[in-house]
Every structure is written in C-alpha cells, then in structure tokens.
Amino acid sequence: MNINEIVVISGKGGTGKTTLTASLIPYLEDLIIADCDVDAPDLNILLDPKIRSTHRFVGLKKAVIDKEKCIKCGLCERHCKFSAISKDIILAQSKCEGCGVCEFVCPTDAISMVDAVVGDLYESDTAFGDFVHAKLIPGEETSGKLVAEVRKKAKALALLNNKKNIVVDGSPGIACNVISSLTGASQVIIVTESTFSGLHDLKRVYELTKKLNLKAQVVINKFDLSPHHSEMIEKYCSENNIVVGLKIPFTKKIVRSIVSKTIPSVGEKEFFEEIGFFKFIDSLK
Numbered sequence: 001m002n003i004n005e006i007v008v009i010s011g012k013g014g015t016g017k018t019t020l021t022a023s024l025i026p027y028l029e030d031l032i033i034a035d036c037d038v039d040a041p042d043l044n045i046l047l048d049p050k051i052r053s054t055h056r057f058v059g060l061k062k063a064v065i066d067k068e069k070c071i072k073c074g075l076c077e078r079h080c081k082f083s084a085i086s087k088d089i090i091l092a093q094s095k096c097e098g099c100g101v102c103e104f105v106c107p108t109d110a111i112s113m114v115d116a117v118v119g120d121l122y123e124s125d126t127a128f129g130d131f132v133h134a135k136l137i138p139g140e141e142t143s144g145k146l147v148a149e150v151r152k153k154a155k156a157l158a159l160l161n162n163k164k165n166i167v168v169d170g171s172p173g174i175a176c177n178v179i180s181s182l183t184g185a186s187q188v189i190i191v192t193e194s195t196f197s198g199l200h201d202l203k204r205v206y207e208l209t210k211k212l213n214l215k216a217q218v219v220i221n222k223f224d225l226s227p228h229h230s231e232m233i234e235k236y237c238s239e240n241n242i243v244v245g246l247k248i249p250f251t252k253k254i255v256r257s258i259v260s261k262t263i264p265s266v267g268e269k270e271f272f273e274e275i276g277f278f279k280f281i282d283s284l285k
C-alpha cells in the first residue's frame, strides 16, 4: 500500500509550522499523526491526546563507573574527549557521548557501557486519529534516532490500520533530527515567514530537501507583515521552480484559536476558505 507521508518543516522554530500541521489534520482522512519535533513537542496542546501506551526509548549506551574497582589512575578522565569525567572520577552522564574510550583504557575493568533511557515514545488517541509522539529528556543528544522511531511507529500503524495518509510535524532547522524527519517522505511543506532570516532559512532547508530528492512546496506565514520580504521569497521560489502553495496573512483570528486551544482551520473556517486553504489541502491528497 502506498502511504502519502506529508512532512511539515521550517528552517527555524517559531514560523508557524505546528499551527499549520494542526490545521491540515481535520481535513485529511485515513490519517495517522506524528510529532517529530521531539526536543520541543507541542502539537499535543492542540490535539489533546489520550495516551494509550508509553515506551521508554533507549538511545546510546553510556559509561558507568564501578567505584569498587576504580583505582583512580585518571586514564579515563585524560582520554575522554567530551569532558564527561572529572578529575575526581565522577562521571556526568549527560555529557557522555557513548564512545566507549574510557571502557577501553580502564586497566581494572571498572567501566562498562550500559543502555541509557533518553526519552519516551507515546501512542495516543485523538479526535482525528492515532497520534505518535515523543519527548526527549532535556540535554540528551539522540533526537535523530527518536525521530526515526516515531516515524517507524507511525508507518507501522498506518499499514496495520489501512491508513493512507501520515501527517508529520517535523523538527525545525537542518540538523540530523530534520534529516530523520524527512528521509523518504512523499511530500514536504516548508513553512517560512516574511523576514530576511525567513528567506535565509528557507534556502538552507530547501537545499536539504533537494539533496534528499524530495518534492517540496512553500507556505509563507504572515506574508503581509513585510510585503518586500515576501516578494523576495516568491522570487527565490519562482527562480527555483518551487510552488508557493499558500500565503497566510497575519491575523488575530489564528492567535485567538491557539489561545482557546482550537485548531485554527476549525475555529476560523471562513477565513481559511478565503485564503485558499482548502485548495491547498486538495493539492496534498
């Protein structure tokens, strides 16, 4: 079965990526929802999920020191390139990158590498379908692996329940967690805003989608706040054959919907009709 996996991303946080993702959800049938913004997940605020299962997520193996066996030779501290071990041989787990060098150099086998829980992955029910989401423990570094796990789980649920669409709230930026959000997606929506940095970040993230051979279109949020920058974004898109699928004006209507925890396209249907939102939805099916 072909699954239509739509991933919504942005070159940076705060552009309206999650608001747009939430707005798509009520209008795509046969849907599994996934939140891959595992460092700062917030799609759950608008979806009000009922968690039905929680899975502990093990990322890297991390070093543990057995104090009974340690002779305080200091070799581990000298060899750790991540400064995870102090002079008095105390290990800061949050700094450990799991390279295993300390275990290798320890003359008394005092160090072992053990599985470390770095976050939780949830499967939940929402009014719009199954929702897979996760939360990385603050300070942990393996968000790319957790993102891949969220997408894997969402795909398995889609296959199991014969769902043809997956909507993914992707991670912002261009780091490995974003690559994890994007690889193999059916289509990508890049949300940007009408500022100079919006254009700069759009260019970076679009180049990434190009390298990954993905079909991408652009949504310009709050386009009327700076018509000049909006024009620059549209010019860039036109020169690169990128479709601008939707332009959303700045309006308090959307802010009001979010504050009242209502999905904006549901709370302000007429406004969304006026800006061509439902035509945009049709283009995603």
Ligand code: SF4
Binding pocket: 062, 063, 079, 080, 081, 082, 083, 084, 085, 091, 095, 096, 097, 098, 099, 100, 101, 102, 103
């Ligand atoms: S596993 Fe690597 S990063 Fe972690 S404490 Fe040992 S040497 Fe440092």
Ligand code: SF4
Binding pocket: 065, 069, 070, 071, 072, 073, 074, 075, 076, 077, 089, 105, 106, 107, 108, 109, 110, 111
């Ligand atoms: S290398 Fe092993 S024995 Fe030496 S200080 Fe580190 S833990 Fe202790």
